[in-house]
Amino acid sequence: MNNSPQVLVLAGQRAGVADPLCEAFNVTYKVETQLIGKPMIKWVAEALDAAELKRPFIVSGYPALSEGWSIAASGDGPADSALLALKDASFPCLMTTGDHPLLTADILRFFIEASQKTGADFCVGLADEQTIQSAYPETKRTYLRFSDTAVSGCNLFYIANSQGLAALEFWREAQHLRKKPLQLARKVGIGLGIRYAAGRLSISQAFDEAGKKIGIKASPVLLPYAEAAIDVDKVSDHDVVEKILLSRFNS
Structure with missing residues (x-):
């Protein structure tokens, strides 16, 4: 495609943590x-x-x-791994994960083109609950519930320039505070957290204010593809995804 971004695929796993798929499928x-x-x-x-x-x-x-691949070492978590891998990379960059087998060319092109149109430094791919549940009611996803929509992550990120790396720096620091909720709330912004908890924060407000806090323009990109939000983290996901892949061949 024209203006093709650099591609980063995160494929590591936490050291010392048993992965359920590795155990179930002996890999x-x-x-x-x-x-x-x-x-x-x-x-x-x-x-x-x-x-x-x-x-x-x-x-x-x-x-x-x-x-056809350039191998990069993984760090302590996905954000750290991404920062290590992108230390000498060119921009723009598309980042996804190696456990996302339902990706298609249409999903990727839509996300990249929509991200470029935002003019943002950092974009996050999301799918709304209605899109996902109407297509695959059996799949269980985690949703962020904003005042105007509920969305699930799609493991798709667009980093337009080096300024966009600030979002990964913020993500890395926030990961280390995941077991310290008060410190995490201060970092994200207590007011932002209160409005989210009260159901008074829209998705655009969340990205606008989070972006301002870290000094960049950040934007959500809503994808009209339910499959974009379905990755494989556990055996039940594997079964759902395999059925979807089989249906593609049979259609």
């Missing part, structure tokens, strides 16, 4: 979990290629790829 790395006879990360790579995104792709935390 060393979660992204090696097979779906219809193909590792998850291969499905991701095929979608990236179908969208005509330029190689080499950067992969963080998974050393078993070679041709």
Whole structure:
């Protein structure tokens, strides 16, 4: 595609933490979990290629790829891994994960083009609850409930320039405070947290104010694809995703 961004695929897993998919399917790395006879990360790579995104792709935390990939070490969590991988990268950059086998060229193109139109430094791909539940009522997702919509993350991020890395820096610091709610609330902004809890914070307000706090323009990108919000974190996800992939072949 024209103006193809650099691609980063996060494929690591936390050291010392047993991954349920590794245990269930007897694989060393979660992204090696097979779906219809193909590792998850291969499905991701095929979608990236179908969208005509330029190689080499950067992969963080998974050393078993070679041709067409640039291998980067993983850090302590996804934000740290991303910052390490993007230290010398070019921009813009599309970031996704290796456990997202339902990605398609259409999803990727839509997200990239919509992100570019926002003019933001950092964009986050999201799908709303109605889109997801109307297509796949059996899937269980975690939703952020704003005053105007409820959304689930799609593991898609667009970093337009080096200023956008400030969002990853903020994410990294917030991760370390996840067990210290008072400190986390102060970092995010207590007023913002109170308005969210009271159901008085819209999605655009949340991104506008969070962006101002870290000195960038941040924007949500709502995707009209339910599949964009379905990754594979557990065995039940694996079963749902495999059925969806099989239905694509049978349609």
